[in-house]
Amino acid sequence: MSLLFRSLAAIAIIVAAAAALALYVSAAAAVWWLGIVFVAYAVVQTLYMVRLHHWSSLPRNRPLPAGIGPWRPIISRLARFVRQETDTRNELGSELERIHAAVDRLPDGLVVLDRYDHVLWANDAAEDLHGIFGTRRPIHHFVRQPEFARFLQANESGSTVRVQLPNQPGRTHELRLHRTQGDQKLLITRDVTNQAKLDAMRSDFVANVSHEIRTPITVIAGFAETLLTLDLDDAARREYLGSILKQSQTMQRLVDDLLMLSSLESGADELQEEQVDLHRLLESLLDEARALSHGRHELSLELDGPRRLLAAPGEIESAVRNLLTNAIRYTPDGGKISIRWRVQDSDGRIAVRDTGIGIPAEHIPRITERFYRVDRGRSRASGGTGLGLAIVKRIMHRHQGRLEFESVPSRGSTFTLCLPVSRLVPDPAPAVQANLPARAGGAEASQAAGSGAQDSGAPPLSAGLT
Ligand code: ADP
Numbered sequence: 001m002s003l004l005f006r007s008l009a010a011i012a013i014i015v016a017a018a019a020a021l022a023l024y025v026s027a028a029a030a031v032w033w034l035g036i037v038f039v040a041y042a043v044v045q046t047l048y049m050v051r052l053h054h055w056s057s058l059p060r061n062r063p064l065p066a067g068i069g070p071w072r073p074i075i076s077r078l079a080r081f082v083r084q085e086t087d088t089r090n091e092l093g094s095e096l097e098r099i100h101a102a103v104d105r106l107p108d109g110l111v112v113l114d115r116y117d118h119v120l121w122a123n124d125a126a127e128d129l130h131g132i133f134g135t136r137r138p139i140h141h142f143v144r145q146p147e148f149a150r151f152l153q154a155n156e157s158g159s160t161v162r163v164q165l166p167n168q169p170g171r172t173h174e175l176r177l178h179r180t181q182g183d184q185k186l187l188i189t190r191d192v193t194n195q196a197k198l199d200a201m202r203s204d205f206v207a208n209v210s211h212e213i214r215t216p217i218t219v220i221a222g223f224a225e226t227l228l229t230l231d232l233d234d235a236a237r238r239e240y241l242g243s244i245l246k247q248s249q250t251m252q253r254l255v256d257d258l259l260m261l262s263s264l265e266s267g268a269d270e271l272q273e274e275q276v277d278l279h280r281l282l283e284s285l286l287d288e289a290r291a292l293s294h295g296r297h298e299l300s301l302e303l304d305g306p307r308r309l310l311a312a313p314g315e316i317e318s319a320v321r322n323l324l325t326n327a328i329r330y331t332p333d334g335g336k337i338s339i340r341w342r343v344q345d346s347d348g349r350i351a352v353r354d355t356g357i358g359i360p361a362e363h364i365p366r367i368t369e370r371f372y373r374v375d376r377g378r379s380r381a382s383g384g385t386g387l388g389l390a391i392v393k394r395i396m397h398r399h400q401g402r403l404e405f406e407s408v409p410s411r412g413s414t415f416t417l418c419l420p421v422s423r424l425v426p427d428p429a430p431a432v433q434a435n436l437p438a439r440a441g442g443a444e445a446s447q448a449a450g451s452g453a454q455d456s457g458a459p460p461l462s463a464g465l466t
Helices: 003-024 027-056 071-105 124-130 146-154 193-229 234-266 278-293 313-329 361-366 376-381 388-398 443-455
Strands: 109-113 119-122 160-163 173-179 185-191 274-277 298-303 308-311 336-344 347-354 402-408 412-420
Touching (some): 027 071, 071 124, 109 124, 119 124, 124 185, 146 160, 193 234, 234 388, 274 278, 278 298, 278 313, 278 336, 308 313, 313 336, 313 388, 313 412
Parallel strands (some): 298 336
Antiparallel strands (some): 109 119, 109 185, 173 185, 336 347, 347 412
């Protein structure tokens, strides 16, 4: 029954009792009855109002007073609301805790600023990065860079500034400002060191490529203009056309190298591995190098390692060819160039040694950088693009190997491709040693197979070719 009906029924019973008293007892008894009921009602109401008032001034978790009569449903409903509110508050509290824990674990610094740029809140990362402690302090007490002050003054939502923070030496951070509701701002600090390096590399790269291309284009344009404007004899025309051809070949090589480097670096192409006959590959590269040298150098090849290698044949060929071309380029006439394939210190090593001009020590750490050359003019004149060693390094990386080099100025250089032993395919044991395991793993097994071949009278793996 609803509270209304129950209250109306109670009033009806009281009035009926008063009427019965007036009819059977006396009118005065009825008035007394009504008076007593009214006073009792007023006392109960007052009592409950006082208790509720007292309850409402206490903390929310105190129990409600128990109710009687019409107060019972009112108080139980109130108790339900209080329970629901407590549950919601607890849920929100734990949700907020989770969010705080997650935000504190973010590597990015987050600071909420009020309209006067005072810190309202900061996560752990922001406290570490900027040394923020406490709240209500101006942010410029913690971030003191002048460029940050200008950036804060500009107050453009979404704007960014890059700064070096004093307690983060060698790193670059980007600060980003967002306006939020009620004139508050969110300041995000992110470590963009890698991004900054990449940006610098990219712009260096574009500048280098433009520079590399501009030189042959200028030469080609100059010769073409001369051919158009001057009336030259046949010999001069031929010479000019030859120069144009040489410059366009330089551009072609540059574009080829750039494309190769970009495809190696994008990593999009999976390594197309297969068993490469390294002996045959090195022999054919030696022939190629001899043709390139035109008899100006003494070339030799030593094959002391297993015949087969698990690798991308095109890439290994390109890496060795680059090293051989450099050796020819940077070795004066009459010099010696040797290729040696062997297993040493758990690596398969293809070493290209020359007795050329060598590389001064201060240049050594940078020679595998793209476009880095010791002598730009000499490299260009001999058709170098400055990308060869960068390509070789990348190829080795794709094969889990590495490029090693050592050089002494005026005495020569040795560039070595080191491939992990897991890429070596042991040679099959010769017939006389058929009782040995056919495919023992590891470098030692490879070497054992190699020396076994020599012992058994098979053709030696080491052959000096000039
Ligand atoms: P490049 O096309 O100029 O040869 P690389 O990347 O192949 O470019 O080589 C980078 C630089 O390293 C060369 O310009 C040269 O100065 C130096 N270099 C490479 N190989 C040799 C070598 N065998 N002897 C001397 N210097 C070398």
